[in-house]
Amino acid sequence: MRHSKIAIVTIGQAPRKDMAEDIQQLREAGLQVQEVGVLDLLSPSEIATLAPSSVDTDILVTLLTNGQQVKLSKQKLMPYIQTCISNLHEFTWVLLMCTGDFTNKLPFKNLLLPDRMMINLVKGLQTELVLGLIGPEPDQQTTVAEKWQKAQFAVSFSASSPYHFNAQDLLTKAQQLEDHGADLLILDCMGYSTTMKNTIKDKLNIPIIVPREAVFTILKAIC
Secondary structure (H helix, E strand, O other), X not given: OOOOEEEEEEOOOOOOHHHHHHHXXXXXXXXXXXXXXXXXXXXXXXXXXXXXXXXXXXXXXXXXXXXXXXXXXXXXXXHHHHHHHHOOOOOOEXXXXXXXXXXXXXXXXXXXXXXXXXXXXHHHHXXXXXXXXXXXXXHHHHHHHHHHHHOOOEEEEEEOOOOXXXXXXXXXXXXXXXXXXXXXXXXXXXXXXXXXXXHHHHHOOOXXXXXXXXXXXXXHXXX
């Protein structure tokens, strides 16, 4: 689609230095891309109020422009996400850069949701797969697993943060999931990169999906 305008919305702050190369590739492919951060206009003290409480069960993990990883309560963050996206109506597509479960929670017509895209992609591959899931933090296990279990997949979960990336730790967690019967490994966060995948893929016997890689490929295909 000629002259498509794409808003890439991080639930943290923009620009995302860790995604700069991938976003530049979108621009080189001819897409008009603008980065937006849900936390861009918030002060450090305001961001701190969005931290999960002891009773929060749905936790999101993202990055600030200073390189700091932050945990956020999805419930507390939702009004900020909704306000941010509602101001982007002039864009052809708005891509929310988070693999959390936002389906039926953000009813914007031009919104691309990685969780919805990834679940339908994996269903299109094979519905009987056992999934090995890796997310940034151990306390995301319940919500990440439930998202895929609702889609009728058997899953196992481990944690290795892309924002404190350690190749050996990621490999160890991936091998443990493979040993426990995973048919497919999903690095279930938009923070994971193709480079991270490439550090471990030759040491595994199962395929790996990186949502950022898959979603950006789809984005280039539809624009």
